[in-house]
Amino acid sequence: MTQLRSDAQRNLDRLLGAACECFAERGLHASVDEIARRAGVGHGTVFRRFPTKDALLAAVLGRELDGLVAAAEDGLAEPDAGVGFERFFRAAAAAYGRNRALLEGIERCRTLPQARALKEAGERLVRRAQKAGALRRDLSAQEVFELVPAASRFPDVILDGLRPPGRSPRPGPVRSGHGS
């Protein structure tokens, strides 16, 4: 891993890009051959870089999780607990909507190193929002996150459902506050 030969580095970049696209579009069933074709390399090259298809998938999902970890930290940096949670929740929902592999490979993610950081930050976000009264308390953090994939289609509906009963911060039809 010291320094790849120039052509090898170029192919690796193309490969990761193509794999990300294919997995996002077709889900876990994207074939290695198709990824290799889209990357413009032979499929033997894929297996030299990644010993198995799963390893390639893990690399792609790892990148995606990195983005989510950043979004979670961004949410924690927000002073308002409710706003911080909502921002992360929307970002995560969008990521799931964008990437089929994230949805289908959710279990495989659990063994990834980034998963721990994401879980920890997510739990803090949830508990902080619950303590602030911006999030219903009858769901664990784990359960809240199980709703993320569902929220990829209609985040407003899910977020309304996640607010504590009796609290209705959306007086108008559905328009959310106009932002900062």
Add this chain to the structure above:
Amino acid sequence: MTQLRSDAQRNLDRLLGAACECFAERGLHASVDEIARRAGVGHGTVFRRFPTKDALLAAVLGRELDGLVAAAEDGLAEPDAGVGFERFFRAAAAAYGRNRALLEGIERCRTLPQARALKEAGERLVRRAQKAGALRRDLSAQEVFELVPAASRFPDVILDGLRPPGRSPRPGPVRSGHGS
């Protein structure tokens, strides 16, 4: 198709039962071999009854849709529009949670004859509930039903999110009235 021979009828019944179980458990990727094995027949027998795996899947999904149509009519029979909608919504969510194939094969369902009846009854349920003020109006019937699979995990949350803003018919934590 007038009248099957006794053994053929018996095998067909077993076959549909096994297929339903396999598809529900493993989703669309349940193999024909496994279905045949579970039904106690050779897999050649499967293909004599159904020209293709998809045809078998369609038969199984058709049955499931029949159940949903019945649930929708049940909901329409309920005098209270909100209650009727909610009952159907919960039933549909439960069916999706129970049957992986319903979730994964949702697109294939659209060409099934039962789909039309279900769609029509569902739209009436939704519009009636919206008119009665029990359901938010910023979603089409189509969109409401896209939330059904999501609701298989936490129907209470989704239903809360589906209520019109400003209306909070659940004063307590989350307990829904257990019905009549």
Add this chain to the structure above:
DNA sequence: CTCGAAACGGACTAGTCCGTCCGGTTTCGA
């Protein structure tokens, strides 16, 4: 420019799955 090592890519293996086919068996009705 030379040359060794690293990287490449396609042929090949092994396994799975859908769908076909045919020889043997069971059922039905006369």
Add this chain to the structure above:
DNA sequence: TCGAAACCGGACGGACTAGTCCGTTTCGAG
């Protein structure tokens, strides 16, 4: 009881996928 029709199930073919191997090409240091 018996013959024909219907049915059964496993062997088989073809397509596809993950992963291996090795002859060939490309890089880059000297």
